[in-house]
Amino acid sequence: MHLGAGVTVGLTGLAAGYATGIAGDVGVRSTAQQPRFFVGMILIQVFAGAMALYGLIVALLLYTLTTK
Numbered sequence: 001m002h003l004g005a006g007v008t009v010g011l012t013g014l015a016a017g018y019a020t021g022i023a024g025d026v027g028v029r030s031t032a033q034q035p036r037f038f039v040g041m042i043l044i045q046v047f048a049g050a051m052a053l054y055g056l057i058v059a060l061l062l063y064t065l066t067t068k
Contacts, residue, residue: 001066005059012055019048 027041 001063005063008059008062009052009055012058013052016049016052016055019051020045023048 023041023044027037027044030037031041
């Protein structure tokens with residue numbers, strides 16, 4: 001149960017970091033060319049980071065539901 005929760009958090013954190021890096025790179029380049037893309041870039045960054053939060057929630061559910 002601890003390993004499953006840890007792997008869940010680790011993989012979703014890795015995926016969120018990778019998505020944030022790619023979206024940030026593309027977002028900064030597009031914002032440099034067209035400043036109106038800034039708000040869209042920020043929204044994409046928020047949604048990319050939310051993956052890690054969802055992974056943490058799933059890990060907490062795995063841990064709490066299996067300890068009963």
